[in-house]
Amino acid sequence: MIGIFNKFRIGLLPIYVMLAIFTASVSLVSRSKDDELEIQNDFPFEVKVMPVPKDVANGQTVEMRFTIQRNGNYSNTQYFIRYFQFDGQGTLRYYDEAPYVPNDLYPLPTEEFRLYYTSASAVSQSFEVWISDSFGNEKQLSFEFNSSD
Template sequence: MIALFNKFRTGLMQLYVFLTILTASVTLVSCSKDDDLEIQNNFPFEVNVMPVPKDVANGQTVEIRITIQRTGNYSNTQYFLRYFQFDGQGTLQYYNEPPYQPNDLYQLPTEQFRLYYTSTSAVSQSFEVWISDSFGNEKEITFQFNSSD
């Protein structure tokens, strides 16, 4: 009878160890599953531009104030600018930096900045500024100036 009790006790102990290991395994597997955890780092943005003059004379410089407004905040987002002039001639630059080359991509160091457009022609001028982020979101801004000569 004692031998039967010892066998029962050993079997019960093995069952207890098995259930403990099974419970721990299920708990660890469910804790390490990352499929349900989603971290958003791609936030669309808006671009606000202060009003600019409608007319510009040859040699005149126009200040363009731009603010990028994020819909969320991911600290590693980078913003870029490119521009293309399709009517007239002029130069576009960031503060005192060298003028931008059309269709080249430039990184923007801040989300609030000023661009300076200088007319180098006596005809109407039009150009587009494209602002994009490191996730492929883009905004287009079109500027049109009439000649005031």
């Protein structure tokens, strides 16, 4: 008689295993939208700029040092730069590359970089630099130089 019960228990084992797998599957599939795992890849950032001179002479070049500081780290984030000069005249360039065209968007290959502004004016100059990332976050930086001629 005991042998019959042991066979019956062993016969139910596959059913118990299948029931456990089914229960686990249903609970994983039936998660609500609110319970979904959120993967964050959009991290706001700050831009730090070393101090720059207040005065610039016509033809003088000023070095500007920038650092992008992330609030998180997502390896595929790309950064871009554009600028617009609204007072005076001058050129802005990345290291020794060709000067930027105002309002055109350029990729930034690093998060620490230097820009060089060369004055082409004997009056005060003002311009804005916009740094954005591939997720639409954007920072605006304003620069003003007095003429030293």
